[in-house]
Amino acid sequence: MKCKSFRLILFVSFLFVFNNPAIANIFISVGFPNQYILDSRVININNSNIDLNKVRLPNGQSFHLNYNFLFGFGYDNVVQEYTYNSNNNNLLASTNIYNFFVVAPIPLVKLEAGLGSGSTTFKTDSDVTDADILQYFVKIGLPIFKFGGIHVGYHKFVGSEVKLSETTLIDPNASMLSTSVSISF
Structure with missing residues (x-):
């Protein structure tokens, strides 16, 4: 008798505690890049590779909007500053991408x-060029209560080598780690 009443109480409490209506929520996600790395890590000047040195952590943000368990759209912006050669010349890599x-x-x-799909703009003290790039990414999120979650992501940027000047080539291929927070409505 005690066992049956315990099972009944347990069953009813599960109904109340884990009652989750089947609704489609709209999620808004805001994030930032943790790490942005150009794959080659060099700039090719006069057929010689010169190492790029990061000045600081990347700046940027991402905005994503999605329907629960369906699809979403987003926008990513990342800016990374580098220095190169003994004169500490500056290189700014600015990436803007629209996502599905x-x-x-x-x-x-x-x-x-x-x-x-988007572009990366490379800018030095004297030259500017754009590289068309594609991105693919994977994000894993853990829910926080019923109203949102925290996500970590890996992004890969792929593009063709571009001329920054007559004697300078740069490869736009890069990878990025990101963190974001989502809120549901």
């Missing part, structure tokens, strides 16, 4: 996978 992604319906985590 899908959300996988996995319990307890939010898995996003997406593609993006």
Whole structure:
């Protein structure tokens, strides 16, 4: 008798505690880059590779909007400053990308996978050039209560080598780690 009443109490308490209506929430996500690394880590001047040195951590932000368990759209902006050669010349890499992604319906985590298209602008003290790039990314999110979550992501940028000047080539391929926070409505 005690066992049956305990099971009934346990069953009813699960109904109240884990009652989760099946609704589609709109999520807004805001994030920032933690690390941005050019894959080559060099700039090619007069057929010689010169190392790039990071000045500071990357600046930037990302904004994503999605429907729960469906798809979403987003925008990423990343700015990374470098110095190169003995004169400490400056190189600024500024990336702007528009994204489309899908959300996988996995319990307890939010898995996003997406593609993006945009450009990276490379600017030195005397030259400016744009490189068309594609991005693919994966983000994993952990929910916080019912109203949002924290996400970490890995982004890969792919593009063709571009001329910064007549004697300078740079490769726009890069990778990025990001963190974001989402809120549902």
